[in-house]
Amino acid sequence: MPTPLSPASLSPGQAAARYDEFTVVDVRTPGEYAGGHLPGAHNIPLDRVAEAADALATVAARGSLLIVCASGARSAKGCDQLAALGTAATTLEGGTGAWTAAGHPVERSTGGRTPWPMDRQVRLAAGALVVAGFVAGLAWAPAHWLSGLVGAGLVFSGVTNTCGMAALLARLPYNRPPEDAVPFEETLLRLTA
Numbered sequence: 001m002p003t004p005l006s007p008a009s010l011s012p013g014q015a016a017a018r019y020d021e022f023t024v025v026d027v028r029t030p031g032e033y034a035g036g037h038l039p040g041a042h043n044i045p046l047d048r049v050a051e052a053a054d055a056l057a058t059v060a061a062r063g064s065l066l067i068v069c070a071s072g073a074r075s076a077k078g079c080d081q082l083a084a085l086g087t088a089a090t091t092l093e094g095g096t097g098a099w100t101a102a103g104h105p106v107e108r109s110t111g112g113r114t115p116w117p118m119d120r121q122v123r124l125a126a127g128a129l130v131v132a133g134f135v136a137g138l139a140w141a142p143a144h145w146l147s148g149l150v151g152a153g154l155v156f157s158g159v160t161n162t163c164g165m166a167a168l169l170a171r172l173p174y175n176r177p178p179e180d181a182v183p184f185e186e187t188l189l190r191l192t193a
Helices: 012-017 030-034 053-062 073-084 095-101 118-139 141-160 164-169 184-192
Strands: 008-010 022-026 064-068 090-092
Touching: 008 012, 012 090, 012 095, 022 053, 053 064, 053 073, 053 184, 064 073, 064 095, 073 090, 073 095, 090 095, 118 141, 118 164, 141 164
Parallel strands: 008 090, 022 064, 064 090
Antiparallel strands: none
16 A cells, blocks of 8 residues: 655746646646646546546656646645555646746647636535525525535535535536547546657
8 A cells, every 4th residue: 555645836936947847737627728728738637536546656657747726726636636546746836827827828728718717616606506595595485405505515525625516517518628628548648658
């Protein structure tokens, strides 16, 4: 059984200075990735990191892994998952948001649209459900339970560091890869080549 490792983190400036040392893996949804990603980054959504663990371990044995997301939260979680499997990885502090704010370049897929970051989509959906439960509860009191269930789901999400709503939203069409996106299996082959 591998010994868990503690993932490291780098600021955008530190990562840019050492960029050629890294294989960059973006753990956002394919739609978010298509909207703009670090140059040369490979897209392995966070919910598929476990499937890619062997390929990522092979890459990490050859050099350093830089894990990236929109804000740094999902990439830190991806690093934690890999560390638990014995694979060292580094997270980009502040994610692609901090990277672009620092003036570093991003690549966009052909026809890539820019969906909102997943955390923003979750906040919108959860907030809309709470408001809907509140308003519906004015006419029919039991509808207030909807707001309570959403609140309970958010507490559960915070305690377990998981998000069922994000998993559901990731399946929506605007979060899916564009037609010309590299398939997941091909991404794994490219990583290990």
